[in-house]
Amino acid sequence: MKKACELKIPFVWTDRRPIILEKFLYIPKAYDFHEQWERTPWSDPRFFGNDRPVALEYCSGNGQWICEKAKLHPEINWVAVEIRYDRARKTWLRLHRDNLPNLFIICGEASVVTRHYLPRESLSKIFVNFPDPWPKLRHAKHRLIQEPFLNDAACLAKPGCEATFVTDDAIYAAQMVEELAKSAAWRPSGKILDGESYGSSFFADLWKKKGYSIHFMDYICHQ
Ligand SMILES: C[S@@+](CC[C@H](N)C(=O)[O-])C[C@H]1O[C@@H](n2cnc3c(N)ncnc32)[C@H](O)[C@@H]1O
Numbered sequence: 001m002k003k004a005c006e007l008k009i010p011f012v013w014t015d016r017r018p019i020i021l022e023k024f025l026y027i028p029k030a031y032d033f034h035e036q037w038e039r040t041p042w043s044d045p046r047f048f049g050n051d052r053p054v055a056l057e058y059c060s061g062n063g064q065w066i067c068e069k070a071k072l073h074p075e076i077n078w079v080a081v082e083i084r085y086d087r088a089r090k091t092w093l094r095l096h097r098d099n100l101p102n103l104f105i106i107c108g109e110a111s112v113v114t115r116h117y118l119p120r121e122s123l124s125k126i127f128v129n130f131p132d133p134w135p136k137l138r139h140a141k142h143r144l145i146q147e148p149f150l151n152d153a154a155c156l157a158k159p160g161c162e163a164t165f166v167t168d169d170a171i172y173a174a175q176m177v178e179e180l181a182k183s184a185a186w187r188p189s190g191k192i193l194d195g196e197s198y199g200s201s202f203f204a205d206l207w208k209k210k211g212y213s214i215h216f217m218d219y220i221c222h223q
Pocket residue numbers: 058059060061062081082083084087108109110111129130131132144201202203204
């Protein structure tokens with residue numbers, strides 16, 4: 001069983017750099033050299049060491065949803081992207097506790113990860129589950145789902161890659177649809193997703209308990 005202290009991240013200012021340690025890619029926040037990273041295929045032994053399809057979840061929080069998926073679908077490689085170190089580390093502990101060799105954790109900002117760190121045309125499925133809604137108008141610029149991010153994500157998608165966006169925030173849901181319409185790569189799949197079988201997460205459970213409606217949007221990459 002792994003302990004949190006076994007994840008040795010180079011936090012010291014002069015030492016900090018992106019680093020891969022035991023199924024965990026750490027990308028520092030205040031760092032100017034992202035473009036120096038050499039993209040490596042998922043078959044690299046430091047990632048999965050095989051060519052199975054790869055599904056990636058952005059904003060994975062404490063990893064409840066993706067760990068469950070990784071258990072249920074060992075035939076797929078799963079990647080969790082989360083900006084907060086404490087949450088990414090919690091997912092890493094679950095990975096080792098539940099012995100999930102088909103899971104990899106990335107601790108980094110989603111736009112940076114997408115633009116600089118991942119192999120192009122390599123993803124079979126993308127999920128964005130409850131990204132922060134930034135409900136105040138003056139903070140809306142921080143929302144993740146905007147055209148530049150969607151275009152970068154399309155570069156990582158294999159042709160026919162599906163992307164599912166989930167939110168409890170009706171305003172953000174409407175904005176997602178607008179931004180997706182601007183990005184030529186993504187078109188609605190026409191699929192109606194069923195919240196019951198989608199899987200549970202901390203925030204999905206919380207919003208369901210409060211009786212909030214959950215918005216599911218499913219798209220396909222045509223690039
Ligand atoms: C509302 S929580 C949802 C967590 C999880 N998906 C769930 O359903 O329980 C949003 C998560 O996205 C993370 N996050 C917010 N902005 C991010 C970004 N730009 N890149 C990566 N993660 C981000 C937050 O740290 C937080 O853990």
